[in-house]
Structures are given as structure tokens and as C-alpha cells.
Amino acid sequence: MTDHLHLAVALDGYGWHPEAWRQSTDSEPVTSGGYWSRLAATAERGLLDFVTFDDGLSPQRRRRPGIEPRWLAGRPDAVLVASRVAPTTKHIGLIPVATVTHTEPFHISKAIATLDFVSHGRAGWQVRVSGAPHEAELFGRRDITGVDLFDEASDAVEVARRLWDSWEDDAEIRDAATGRFIDRDKLHYIDFVGEYFSVKGPSITPRPPQGQPVVTALAHQLPVYEFAARSTDLVFITPHDDESVRAIIDQVRQAGGADLKIYADIYVTFSGTVDARSDALVFDGTPAELVDHLTRWQGFGLDGFRLRPAVNQTDLPVIVDDVVPLLQRAGVFRTAYTDGEHLRQRLGLPVAENRYAKVEPT
Template structure:
């Protein structure tokens, strides 16, 4: 490990359902590249190891708030050349999405970011999501299996080109050596992928795959994101320790806690800020949450660093809390404990402290066996 891994969620206007009411731009500007790029660049300057971009195939539940959103891969691809160190991890749904398209899209993202791409795999079996993709709905009991298959297909596709497959031999007019490009021969429940990929092997070989802790039993995750519903710091650290240990015992690479954050800002206590937003739309508690001053958050993160591999922060209002995190939290935390710091030119795997990926996880070489 290279230190505590800090991530940040950059979807929408923030974790609070009424965050758009406290933002510095109009709701219409959410679907502009400027807002997406500004936030990603701020997260990079703050020193976050990675940023995630949430996504959903159905409209947000709050009909009073902004309804339009840009596709997560589109947002990630847009900010890729506008950043140089930040890991870029879009949410892509693995139940109803076309696995071949998922794999090639993400490989292209890895090229656009020079090896900083990742994938946060989602496994939502919602029938409305199926309709959005034009696919028949599947029961929730098989959703994780479908997502696991999509991950398997993508990983096989990423490795279907050997590292030296591209030869670009001008005298003979050959771009690639066909002997170094392999078929993957994958049979799913209702599809078959022969391969190989139409995109050469990504810079990282295998992009880091993130996912919820619930998927860790079915998918070899590089990063498992887990929740703890607790408001007491001591209880939070204790519960996080137990869950992180369980995830590591299953072979997960990194155990990363999700933590919602609302900070004191511009002389206004965080509790007052949250109360004002709650008057418009209550902020349901579904994961751990910190509300208070920056120094107290630094103390909590330092304590969590002793039991988890990383923390993904969900700022209540991005236009307020993200700036406070970069100004008053991350620098102070780095002065206290080792924190994974991305550097220009490093891959996301390097930043996360993951080993180089030359083979599929969980097998000596399943790709060779399928050839």
C-alpha cells in the first residue's frame, strides 16, 4: 500500500438531494463540459487518488430537481485529457449493458487518460433499467451473475491483444501481428462473444474494477466499496474494521469505505447547512456520514486509515464541500499520515498500489484455456 487511498464522487451537484439549490451554477449547466471539467480538475489539485462518476439508466427520483444527466463514460472521457494524475472511474451497468461495448468503451477511456481509467460496475436489476436498454428484465437473484459475466468478458477482451501485437510495420503495410491477437470464446446466458477486442490492449492491461461489497462474493474486485450506517466515530471505525477484514479474506484488493461529508464553510456550521437543504428534501441516511469542522474530519480519516485501505468521500454540495476538502482536509491529513498521492504519468493501478496486470485474476490464464 502507498497510503490511505482517497476518492471522491463527482456526480450531480452533491450527495444531498437538494444540493443543486446551493450550487454556484444553474441546473442547466450540469450538462455542460465546463462544470464537469472544473470539478475534476479541482479534485485533482486537491490530491484525490480517483474520482467516480455515478450513473443510472432511469431518471432521478426527485422530480423537483434536475432530471438531465450526461452518461458517466462520456463525462469521464471528457475530463480524461483535461487531467493528468486523477484516476477516472465511471459507473457502467453490467446487467443490461452490451459486454463487448462496455469492454471497448473502457479500453478507449484508458487510452484517453493514459492509463488512469477504471470501472465501477453496477448490478441493478430494475425492470425500468432493462427497458432503457431494450433488454428483458432479469430477477435480482441473477443480476450479480450477469454483472460478473460482463466483467469477465471485458477482462478477456482487454487481454486479447498481447502487449506487442501492434507492430506498425510500414515496409510490409502490417499494423498488427495477427498471431498475437486472440479470440476469447465466451458464452453467456443469452449471448456469445468471440472477440478479439477492436481496441488494442489498454495501457494498464486490466483496468481496476470497483464495485459494491455485495458483489465481492461473485466478482474478483480490485476495489470493494462498502457502507456502514453509523453516526458515532468510534462505532464507525470498529464496524469498518470488521467489514474491511471480511472483504480482504475474500480476496478483494482494497476495501474502501463510503463516507458522506458536510463541512463547516464560510462561517456557516455544517449542521445549519444540512438543515437548510433538508427543508427542501430530507437527506436519508444510507451510509456513514460526517457533519462538522475540517479538523474533526481529519481526525476521523486518520483513525479510519488504521483499519481500511481507503475512503471515498461524497460531498454534500460539491461547489462548497469539495473546495473545503481540498483546502482544509486533504493537506492536513497528508501531514498526519501517508496518503496515496497520484502523480502525472502514473497509472491508476500504480496510484492504488495494485500489481501490474498481465493475467486475469483468479486463474493462471483463463484466456489461454478458452483459445
């Protein structure tokens, strides 16, 4: 934890209340690139660390196969949304959800690497697993009964990370005099062989600007804390009171996450749009009360917070225009972005060394 408070927002649909569409007067659908670009621009105006774009393998945020007619249904691909938003923003980090259970890590790796290129080093990835049988049936490739989904996810992340390193940073030489575009010795086979994947590599996409885009996960219990500790850079947790904040931080550290960044998720409404089904703490109060809550929880050892606006159109501007200025006056939040800063740098993560690069003797 640092004295500087980190703040991000999670974006999904018209907001985190499943019927947020009823309170939104936005004329554009959630399949519109302009809709997401405006939300990201608002978050960037508030100098937030990053935005996450939620996603899943079901048309609604629920575990059942049936469609609830009152809820927003249908969603665009989060990685593609982030890539659409990237050129319209300059500073804010962009972290889409990508599910690994039915998706090849090779494809996720190059998609996130591409996002890092188009955003100039502002990309991340929120890893998600899918244990629902009806989602497996969408693909029809295998029965996931008995599969340790987080063990598989660890392998998927390891494959992606190795693929990001499979090109050295200076592999592209573009030497017109000799006619050599690439230094072949600086491309590497990853030769990963595990229970779930066998991937030779190298990637078809050069090493991303950050080397390793920021890998995150949402976790509610010990097995997922253990996955996050061994495979990610940052974990989102869902405490509901002061006691659970302390307890979960201790669990994450005991699970091996001594260096893991820990952010608490909070569902936020400033207009009484409460969702009692939320897995995260539901905050229904004033901006000043939220600031008091954030600074108190930060004192327990949290690195930051990811706020989930109940209704994007109404709650996100309050976060940006009221909550952030209060944090700035308290001296715990930035007053400007640092030009050219990569997302890893902003979050205080170490420089990502390339595991395959040869270290020249000094």
C-alpha cells in the same frame, strides 16, 4: 492496508444531496463538459487518487419510476463525461459507473479501454447492476425476474477483462517495409461461453495502457462482497460506525477478498447539508474532525476512503484546501503526484499480465 492513506471523491450531479442544486450558484448545467472538468481539476489540485462519476438508468438517484420534482433530474453518460474530462486533467484517476444488466460487455469493454487510452492509463470502471423493473422496461429486451444479477455481472466483467487481453501489447507493429500493420498472431479469440453471454472476440480496441483498467464496485451486503471479491480490484463499503467497519472488513475477507482494496464511502458536509437517507455514513463536522475520523478508521484496516460531497461547489474545495493539507501534515498523504503513474500503480495493484500472451522460454 498501507500507512499511506488513499483518498478519492465521488461526483454526482451538483452534489450527493438530492437538492444540492438549490445551494449551487454554478451557472453551468450538469450536462456541460466544462462543469465536470472544473470539478475534476479541483480534485486533481488536491492530489486525490481518483474521482468517480455516478450514473444510473433512471434520471434521479432513486429506485422508483416517478420523478421527485424537488430533486435534480437528468444526467449525462458517465463514461462519456470521463472521456471529456480526461484531456483536461493529467494525473487524477477517472472511474465512471457503467451498468452491466442491460448493456453488452463488449461495448463497455471498448468504452473503458478507450477511456484508458485518452487518459494515458488513468481509467477505471465502477460496475453496477439494475434490478428495477421500470429500468428493464426502458430497454424492453427481457424480463429480469429470477436473474442472479451479480452472477451475470461476474460474467460481464470476465468478458470485459478477456477482451482487454485479446490484443497483446505489441500486436501493432506498423512495419512499413513489409506492409504489415498488425501481427495477427497477437490477436486472440476469447471464446467465452456462459449462461448469459457468448462472445468470440477479439476486441476492436487494442489492449489499454494499464492492461486491465481498475474495476470497482459499491457493496452493502455479503452477496455483493462475494461479487467484488471474485470480479473486482477495489470495493466501496458503507460502514456507519467503528464496529461496522471491522465487521464489514472481516466479511469482505471471508468472502474471498484477501487482496481486494477496501474503501469506505462517507457522505461529507461542512455546512449542515445533511441527507438522512444516505446509505453511507453522514459526516457533518470540521475538516480536523474528518481527518481524525479517517485516520482512526484507516487503523482498522481500510485502504482508503471515497468522500461524497453534499454540495460539490462548497464541499469539494474544503476537502481539497483544508482536509488534504491536514492529512499531509500528519504524514499520511502524498505531497505530489508521480509523473506518468498509471492508476493501478497508484493504488498498489499488481501489473496486469496478459492471459493470452505466450511466455517465451528464458
